Amino acid sequence: MAKEIDDLHAQERTGTGKGAARHARRDGMVPGIVFGGEQDPLPINIPFNELFKRLKAGRFKSTLFNLKVDGHEDVRVICRDVQRDVVKDLPIHVDLMRLRRATRINLFIHVNVEGEEVSPGLKRGGVLNLVRPEVELVVTAGDIPDHITIDVSKLNIHDSVTISDVTLPAGAKPTIDRDFVIATLTAPSSLRSAGEDEEDEAAADEVPTTAGEEGAEKQE
Known part of the structure; x- marks a missing residue:
């Protein structure tokens, strides 16, 4: 590779x-x-x-x-x-x-995506957001990978893929020490709109009554 x-x-x-x-x-x-x-x-x-x-x-x-x-x-x-x-x-x-073949260098490596056709989140209309189309890795000059691959076949809506989920080529490692997100699967706009409407309805139900309304209730 x-x-x-x-x-x-x-x-x-x-x-x-x-x-x-x-x-x-x-x-x-x-x-x-x-x-x-x-x-x-x-x-x-x-x-x-x-x-x-x-x-x-x-x-x-x-x-x-x-x-x-x-x-x-x-x-x-x-x-x-x-x-x-x-x-x-x-x-x-x-x-x-x-550079000698054994020299270690920092390079940006392309990210390939597999498993999109069977991802349950994508089947529900979710949207795959590739946060990092390339990832900076420390690699050897004589064995530079053409790409790394992320698997989204099991992703549901709101799931994500981080660098710790990826099998890196032998000898390669990220330049960033912490775990970081490469891709996320977000809800489709229709589901987001429905969720926002439900939140608005719930908020309306929780609106406190005014002093006048309270008085009317007591008279009744």
Whole structure:
């Protein structure tokens, strides 16, 4: 169940320093550096459009990439820093760290749902609310799960699924220590409206009589 890792394409950057970085930016590239592991740091340039698209997608710093640089072996990397222009807020430099297969990292893992077709709560018209479509887990870089699965086959209305109900892949654990909700099964709007009407009727029955009404009762 290993997760397919997205490729991140880059070019080796010739020259270092501010001059080379400015030249890269003029050419529509974002300069960066790849460090870590047992290799020397590698200066790179990443196409601005590709990097900007991935930044807009979100969670760039918690996503694992397969870095492809011509003339070098592919390597798994994770972002450690993105420097931005203080005025335009656009990326001007990126730091990537090489990962060994045994390295432990935090990643957001997709949540799959099974058992919806037999859930008694859903059959009654309940609504499944996926509170966390992704869950942040500590995993090893060499064995990243593609997803985790929650089972809602026995859920009734007002039931929920928490992280303690989920069988996690071997070696993975949540980044949050406490138990937390992943999904809830809420009542359909029709049942909620009926319940609200009943509460209103009960409240009306409990309205205390006024002083005038009490007097009338005594005279009778």
